[in-house]
Amino acid sequence: MIRRAVLVVLGLVWLYPTYLLLVNAARPAASYDPATAWAPSGDFALFANFAAALDKADLGSSLASTALYSVVSPLLGVVIGAMAGYTIVVLRLRHGFWWFLLIFGGTVFPSQMLLVPLFVGYSDAGLYDTRAGMLLVYTAVNVPLAAFVLRNFYSGVAFSIFEAARMDGASTFRIFWRVYLPISTSALAAVFILEFTFIWNDLLFGLTLTTTESVRPVMTALAGLMTDVYAGTPVPVGLAAGLMCSLPTVLLFLATQRLFARGLSLGSV
Amino acid sequence: MRRSSPILGRFRYGYVAPAALLVAGLLYAPFVWTAYLSLTRYDGLAPPEWAGLANFGKLFDDPALLTSLRNTLLWVVGTMVLPVGLGLLVAVLSYDIKGGAWYRVPFMLPYALSGAGLALVWSPILSHGGIANVLLGVDTAFLQSAPVNTLAMLLVWTWQQLGVNTLLFVVGLQSIPKEPIEAARLDGASGWRLFRHITWPLMRPLTAVVVGLALVASLKTFDIVWVLTQGGPGRNSETLAVTMYKETFVASDYGYGSAVAVMLTVVTGLASYLYLKRQVAS
Amino acid sequence: MIRSGMATLGVAALFLAACGGTGGGTPQKKTELTLYNDKGAWTKYFDEMGALSKQKIGLGMKPTGYTDSAQYQAFIKASFRTNVKPDLFTWQTGGMLEEIVKQKQVADTTAVWHEAIKAGDLSQDLAPYYTIGGKQYCVPMNVAYWGMFYNKKLFDQHGLKPPTTWDELVKAAATLKKAGVTPFYHTSVLFSFVWFEQLMAGSDPDLYDRLSTGKAKYTDPGVVQVMEKWKELIDAGYFVNPGDKTDPGDVMKNGKAAMISFGTWFNTSMTQRDMKAGTDYGFFVIPNVNPALPKTSVIFESGPLCSLAKAADPDASTKYLKWWTSAEAQEKWATSRGDVSANPKVQIKDEALGQITKDAGSGKYRLVNRYFEATPPPVLTAALDGFGKFVTEPGTYKEVLATIQKEADEYWSTHQ
Numbered sequence: 001m002i003r004r005a006v007l008v009v010l011g012l013v014w015l016y017p018t019y020l021l022l023v024n025a026a027r028p029a030a031s032y033d034p035a036t037a038w039a040p041s042g043d044f045a046l047f048a049n050f051a052a053a054l055d056k057a058d059l060g061s062s063l064a065s066t067a068l069y070s071v072v073s074p075l076l077g078v079v080i081g082a083m084a085g086y087t088i089v090v091l092r093l094r095h096g097f098w099w100f101l102l103i104f105g106g107t108v109f110p111s112q113m114l115l116v117p118l119f120v121g122y123s124d125a126g127l128y129d130t131r132a133g134m135l136l137v138y139t140a141v142n143v144p145l146a147a148f149v150l151r152n153f154y155s156g157v158a159f160s161i162f163e164a165a166r167m168d169g170a171s172t173f174r175i176f177w178r179v180y181l182p183i184s185t186s187a188l189a190a191v192f193i194l195e196f197t198f199i200w201n202d203l204l205f206g207l208t209l210t211t212t213e214s215v216r217p218v219m220t221a222l223a224g225l226m227t228d229v230y231a232g233t234p235v236p237v238g239l240a241a242g243l244m245c246s247l248p249t250v251l252l253f254l255a256t257q258r259l260f261a262r263g264l265s266l267g268s269v
Numbered sequence: 270m271r272r273s274s275p276i277l278g279r280f281r282y283g284y285v286a287p288a289a290l291l292v293a294g295l296l297y298a299p300f301v302w303t304a305y306l307s308l309t310r311y312d313g314l315a316p317p318e319w320a321g322l323a324n325f326g327k328l329f330d331d332p333a334l335l336t337s338l339r340n341t342l343l344w345v346v347g348t349m350v351l352p353v354g355l356g357l358l359v360a361v362l363s364y365d366i367k368g369g370a371w372y373r374v375p376f377m378l379p380y381a382l383s384g385a386g387l388a389l390v391w392s393p394i395l396s397h398g399g400i401a402n403v404l405l406g407v408d409t410a411f412l413q414s415a416p417v418n419t420l421a422m423l424l425v426w427t428w429q430q431l432g433v434n435t436l437l438f439v440v441g442l443q444s445i446p447k448e449p450i451e452a453a454r455l456d457g458a459s460g461w462r463l464f465r466h467i468t469w470p471l472m473r474p475l476t477a478v479v480v481g482l483a484l485v486a487s488l489k490t491f492d493i494v495w496v497l498t499q500g501g502p503g504r505n506s507e508t509l510a511v512t513m514y515k516e517t518f519v520a521s522d523y524g525y526g527s528a529v530a531v532m533l534t535v536v537t538g539l540a541s542y543l544y545l546k547r548q549v550a551s
Numbered sequence: 552m553i554r555s556g557m558a559t560l561g562v563a564a565l566f567l568a569a570c571g572g573t574g575g576g577t578p579q580k581k582t583e584l585t586l587y588n589d590k591g592a593w594t595k596y597f598d599e600m601g602a603l604s605k606q607k608i609g610l611g612m613k614p615t616g617y618t619d620s621a622q623y624q625a626f627i628k629a630s631f632r633t634n635v636k637p638d639l640f641t642w643q644t645g646g647m648l649e650e651i652v653k654q655k656q657v658a659d660t661t662a663v664w665h666e667a668i669k670a671g672d673l674s675q676d677l678a679p680y681y682t683i684g685g686k687q688y689c690v691p692m693n694v695a696y697w698g699m700f701y702n703k704k705l706f707d708q709h710g711l712k713p714p715t716t717w718d719e720l721v722k723a724a725a726t727l728k729k730a731g732v733t734p735f736y737h738t739s740v741l742f743s744f745v746w747f748e749q750l751m752a753g754s755d756p757d758l759y760d761r762l763s764t765g766k767a768k769y770t771d772p773g774v775v776q777v778m779e780k781w782k783e784l785i786d787a788g789y790f791v792n793p794g795d796k797t798d799p800g801d802v803m804k805n806g807k808a809a810m811i812s813f814g815t816w817f818n819t820s821m822t823q824r825d826m827k828a829g830t831d832y833g834f835f836v837i838p839n840v841n842p843a844l845p846k847t848s849v850i851f852e853s854g855p856l857c858s859l860a861k862a863a864d865p866d867a868s869t870k871y872l873k874w875w876t877s878a879e880a881q882e883k884w885a886t887s888r889g890d891v892s893a894n895p896k897v898q899i900k901d902e903a904l905g906q907i908t909k910d911a912g913s914g915k916y917r918l919v920n921r922y923f924e925a926t927p928p929p930v931l932t933a934a935l936d937g938f939g940k941f942v943t944e945p946g947t948y949k950e951v952l953a954t955i956q957k958e959a960d961e962y963w964s965t966h967q
Binding site: 111 | 378433436533
Binding site: 314315514 | 621622625628629631650651654741793928929933937940943944947
């Protein structure tokens with residue numbers, strides 16, 4: 001009981017800024033006053049604000065490319081990273097710790113400094129402004145995280161599982177694909193959520209490595225609305241834009257909830 | 270890890286190769302370029318001029334860098350206590366109760382918000398005369414004087430990041446085999462003792478992940494500072510990554526900015542090596 | 552070494568199968584130009600311009616917007632070394648423009664300027680900001696004049712009129728302050744330079760110019776006096792707390808401060824908050840601090856629209872820039888954003904803004920280049936931080952000036 005009480009109280013504290021976000025995103029654009037920002041407005045203008053943001057951001061192109069990056073790259077990243085983690089821990093790769101460090105080291109370098117060299121390299125390699133190029137960079141950024149989580153997750157899995165599968169004559173790849181990937185669903189899902197959110201909200205690589213509408217992430221214009229003083233965007237419209245950008249991620253959270261519920265985890269085999 | 274003989278199989282290197290190649294090609298190669306630039310004078314336009322170690326010499330002579338170091342340290346320590354520590358608490362409280370996943374929803378929601386959205390939500394709260402002032406009955410401009418501004422941003426960071434850490438801890442907790450816990454229960458262990466002696470050691474693999482990731486992320490703290498204070502006022506809330514960004518892109522001093530980047534990379538690399546060596550390699 | 556590494560990766564990327572995108576091989580005759588800009592929030596307006604130009608001159612335009620100008624500038628500079636060639640791109644006047652002109656990256660637009668001035672589409676007064684070594688480069692993408700936006704209702708309530716002298720301005724501030732209204736707005740983030748530049752330009756514009764070219768020092772008595780003047784106003788309680796993070800548009804709307812100094816583009820913030828010019832708010836030119844000066848100093852801001860010297864289709868780019876300066880294009884560009892235009896023929900709907908544009912065009916003011924463009928990036932970076940510190944702790948002004956000067960010394964020792 002105490003546990004639930006603590007969770008509820010803490011949860012309410014956490015929800016307060018979310019409440020402010022919702023209340024003010026739903027406020028008529030011209031009636032925002034920071035002095036009374038906590039009080040809900042009588043008029044409900046959330047959809048008007050959505051419309052205003054969409055109109056200004058002029059999202060002519062489809063969401064397709066952004067959706068492609070934020071789904072395919074994490075999938076690739078998770079599988080590639082999991083495979084590396086599996087090889088290092090379960091297959092006991094020689095100098096495994098150093099291989100692991102090599103891969104994890106990819107997170108060490110500050111990402112802002114990647115921009116100029118990546119841009120120059122991409123334009124030389126013909127990857128600038130291509131979907132393949134975007135998938136490539138997002139996958140690379142995602143691999144270290146996936147490798148780290150899955151490496152450690154597999155290190156907690158009883159080795160007897162591998163031995164048993166080996167006895168049955170399964171190949172190492174088959175064991176990875178049919179045994180290890182399925183038992184790590186919750187870990188894979190957690191990594192996927194993190195990486196999806198990162199790519200969905202990314203402006204760094206998306207802005208620097210693309211130009212045409214069909215390749216460029218759609219979030220650019222919407223993000224500009226929120227930060228640019230020259231745009232003069234009223235706060236409620238900015239918040240509505242932020243809310244809109246967050247919706248797919250929130251839906252993903254809710255859709256994957258089941259994977260993290262007690263008892264469904266297969267990791268305890 | 271057991272130090273027994275490696276499993277045979279021709280494709281072992283083939284399995285790690287994609288990961289290693291992607292990381293080396295896209296994330297290491299740019300570092301080589303940056304390391305080279307740190308030894309030059311370069312404005313991003315005219316060809317770089319060789320400058321030897323001059324940029325690194327400047328590192329030791331820059332009072333702003335000392336502030337950045339101090340703030341970065343605060344971020345590292347603060348991150349371990351708040352987003353990680355509280356994240357563990359929420360995970361432990363919620364992982365094995367009925368409907369626990371729903372109790373975690375409020376903590377996950379903020380993670381969906383982008384940096385610009387974060388600033389829009391929190392500026393009116395932390396502003397002078399803002400909501401926090403009213404709620405707490407104080408008259409403080411939370412984003413102005415150091416170290417209050419860094420601490421305030423740390424709270425915002427906690428608000429956003431807690432859910433992710435909780436999620437990873439939950440994955441770790443749920444992957445624990447049930448048998449040792451049942452056995453300990455039969456021996457009469459419960460509550461704190463059960464957690465301290467049985468659960469905590471067993472969830473170590475994922476704890477190492479959360480701490481390792483938080484260590485790297487906090488050393489590289491950038492986005493949240495950039496959207497809330499841009500490192501100011503008067504550079505008093507700059508972190509190493511903010512200093513690096515400002516010197517490189519805002520002031521167009523690519524050489525010095527790269528030197529800060531190299532230093533940051535070395536510090537982060539060393540810290541993660543030392544931590545991972547203990548947690549992972551043993 | 553990067554290049555070869557990345558080339559290898561290009562091969563590695565083949566297994567991902569390229570889908571969409573351009574790659575290499577640019578056509579020589581273009582029917583649609585790309586316009587790279589750091590005004591991501593203006594994408595809609597650029598798109599409208601692209602549609603209009605397609606219709607009028609058969610040349611379309613697609614914007615590629617960035618949201619962080621530092622990142623944007625780094626990208627453009629890096630693009631000069633690659634085969635990614637923006638047809639058109641926005642930039643900054645002052646040192647930033649000079650820098651890329653010196654590297655021979657920017658197309659000469661002397662002919663465009665010559666014709667536009669003759670046709671009355673551009674004013675001769677603008678030319679100096681676009682002239683380097685006797686030739687013109689780029690055309691004005693936007694222009695803005697800086698002055699004071701004021702809350703008309705608060706002014707009326709306290710019987711105040713837009714001041715015409717500095718003393719009147721200070722008196723108005725005192726009246727408001729006494730009535731419990733905060734007179735002025737300032738901030739410690741990004742726009743921390745506004746009051747410094749305004750007070751400098753209104754006290755000694757020549758010193759301001761010398762300061763931006765490294766011929767004067769931040770520690771000179773004239774500059775110190777300006778900081779003391781600013782501190783005096785802060786100490787009198789005339790400014791909002793710089794820790795107040797309220798959007799300036801909302802500061803104005805809710806009367807948190809009665810006056811805010813910004814460029815004419817701030818009008819967009821007002822209109823988007825349903826405020827009416829002339830009844831809810833007004834705009835006046837800030838009087839000089841030093842009444843002995845022959846002309847009132849007005850801070851002027853202009854963002855260039857440039858094309859590359861090695862553009863993929865130089866004729867098309869030039870044609871576009873030429874069209875951009877025309878009244879037909881500028882009418883649309885200015886009115887869609889509710890801003891002023893570089894073209895004197897364009898009718899500005901907002902009365903006060905129309906007036907200042909006309910006056911500025913007729914040589915009534917001494918136009919002073921905005922601090923943001925006038926100051927070289929490393930010095931600017933130090934100065935923005937310095938002023939941010941100063942507004943938070945006004946007592947530190949001497950230390951602040953010394954810190955900026957240290958950066959200036961370092962810069963000018965290699966850039967004279």
